[in-house]
Amino acid sequence: MRLRTFYFSFAIAGALALAAFPVFAHHSFTAEFDVEKPVTFTGTVTGLEYYNPHVQVYLDVAAEDGKIDKWHLESGPPNQWQRGGLRKAMLAPGTMVKIRAYRAKDGTQNFAFLRDLTFLSGPQNGTHFELWIGGLDEQGRPIYPGQK
Amino acid sequence: MRVQSVALGILFAAVCCAQQPAAPPANKPTPRTEDGHPDLSGRWGGAGGFFAFKDDEGTHIYLPSREAPKDKDPDGKLRRYYLQVDGDKQRAANPNKPPYKPDLLAKVRQLDRDENKLDPVVQCHPPGVPRMGPPARIVQSKGWIVFMYVTEPGNFSRLIPTDGRPHRTDLDTSYNGDSVARWEGDTLVVDDTGFNDDTWLGSDGWYHSEAMHVVERFTREGDTLRYEVTVEDPEVFTQPWVRPGRTLRLNTNPKDEISDAPYCHAVDADHIVNHDHF
Numbered sequence: 183m184r185l186r187t188f189y190f191s192f193a194i195a196g197a198l199a200l201a202a203f204p205v206f207a208h209h210s211f212t213a214e215f216d217v218e219k220p221v222t223f224t225g226t227v228t229g230l231e232y233y234n235p236h237v238q239v240y241l242d243v244a245a246e247d248g249k250i251d252k253w254h255l256e257s258g259p260p261n262q263w264q265r266g267g268l269r270k271a272m273l274a275p276g277t278m279v280k281i282r283a284y285r286a287k288d289g290t291q292n293f294a295f296l297r298d299l300t301f302l303s304g305p306q307n308g309t310h311f312e313l314w315i316g317g318l319d320e321q322g323r324p325i326y327p328g329q330k
Numbered sequence: 331m332r333v334q335s336v337a338l339g340i341l342f343a344a345v346c347c348a349q350q351p352a353a354p355p356a357n358k359p360t361p362r363t364e365d366g367h368p369d370l371s372g373r374w375g376g377a378g379g380f381f382a383f384k385d386d387e388g389t390h391i392y393l394p395s396r397e398a399p400k401d402k403d404p405d406g407k408l409r410r411y412y413l414q415v416d417g418d419k420q421r422a423a424n425p426n427k428p429p430y431k432p433d434l435l436a437k438v439r440q441l442d443r444d445e446n447k448l449d450p451v452v453q454c455h456p457p458g459v460p461r462m463g464p465p466a467r468i469v470q471s472k473g474w475i476v477f478m479y480v481t482e483p484g485n486f487s488r489l490i491p492t493d494g495r496p497h498r499t500d501l502d503t504s505y506n507g508d509s510v511a512r513w514e515g516d517t518l519v520v521d522d523t524g525f526n527d528d529t530w531l532g533s534d535g536w537y538h539s540e541a542m543h544v545v546e547r548f549t550r551e552g553d554t555l556r557y558e559v560t561v562e563d564p565e566v567f568t569q570p571w572v573r574p575g576r577t578l579r580l581n582t583n584p585k586d587e588i589s590d591a592p593y594c595h596a597v598d599a600d601h602i603v604n605h606d607h608f
Contacts, residue, residue, distance in 0.1 A: 210606035213446050214598060234454070234482040234594040259482060260592040287603045 215295040219285040224302065225253060227277040232270050235259045239273065239296060255283055257296040258313050268311050278302040358552030363470065368516050368550045370468045373587060375578040421534055428536050428571040441535030445607040447599065450528050454483045454594035458505035458529030459522050460544050462486065464557040464578055466588055475511060478588060485591040490520060497523055503540050505529055520546040531561065533607060539565035553580040
């Protein structure tokens with residue numbers, strides 16, 4: 183299996199201050215998701231909403247009892263996907279992916295923020311996309327969501 | 331962690347160069363239109379603060395929160411990207427805040443606290459002038475100039491007369507207001523009035539009234555564009571607020587050209603559980 187990894191990132195606040203394309207419709211990750219509640223699973227894509235400011239991904243995940251859990255994942259903005267090479271067509275319904283994500287703080291079942299995904303089927307089989315919030319400034323120092 | 335140099339190059343191209351107040355290249359003359367004014371036309375600045383990089387190890391990030399910071403990492407892969415600076419402290423340390431009247435500061439603080447529910451842009455409302463910053467592309471023609479913007483709530487444009495006509499007085503208030511422009515030497519001065527009050531000036535609860543008056547100044551030198559903004563609002567400010575200026579570079583990368591905007595739809599407001607915001 184071909185294994186390629188794409189790490190890509192977005193510097194939300196950096197964009198506020200620096201770039202001509204402002205990025206500011208986001209809420210804070212920490213207002214909604216818990217970095218201490220990671221979850222990993224394999225599922226089948228059932229739908230995708232290519233919305234600003236957050237792409238929404240829907241998955242069917244086989245549960246241990248034979249049932250199907252319906253998962254809803256929130257991701258970064260479409261611009262992050264576009265610039266990182268992740269295209270919505272790659273996540274056509276039926277595509278199998280391995281997911282790492284962080285659960286919602288409000289306790290909503292099967293709702294989480296997408297950290298990374300690895301394609302397990304289709305043309306991108308084996309390709310890994312890492313999506314995270316943050317980045318580096320021109321000196322290589324971290325840019326973080328609270329920065330202006 | 332080693333970050334590959336190729337990736338850093340991408341980073342510089344996408345983020346860094348958009349912010350650096352670059353010295354005007356001495357050998358780059360400022361292009362001019364037939365009437366002798368500087369031609370501001372072009373694609374200006376970066377493309378959204380997004381960049382790609384590769385590293386040779388896993389990485390993880392600490393996300394600043396108003397909750398007590400917890401030094402845990404789900405994968406045990408703490409790296410240099412583990413970020414521990416508090417956004418609130420950053421905001422508090424910002425020396426250039428709008429000069430609100432003292433009796434309004436409590437309201438600003440409350441709006442700031444509730445930003446992740448009350449900030450209009452979080453609900454995909456247009457950011458408006460001047461929050462959306464300088465235009466991503468300028469198209470200049472005789473008597474008119476067109477500013478084009480890319481924002482997450484949507485792509486917007488402004489058609490602004492440069493022939494000396496006065497403001498219209500027959501318009502309702504709006505997100506971008508009514509703008510007229512004139513040349514002061516080589517600087518284009520854009521005067522904006524007629525705003526609604528459904529925009530903020532920043533995510534810190536910086537609201538304004540419909541009395542807001544904005545003056546934007548655009549100065550091109552070679553392949554750089556200086557953008558400066560002054561905001562007056564006698565209803566809420568004690569004096570005009572001069573926002574930090576920005577210098578943008580001409581961007582000739584075709585991949586950074588404006589493309590159609592995805593629909594903005596805030597789907598998850600009901601899941602917000604605290605007051606954290608950027």
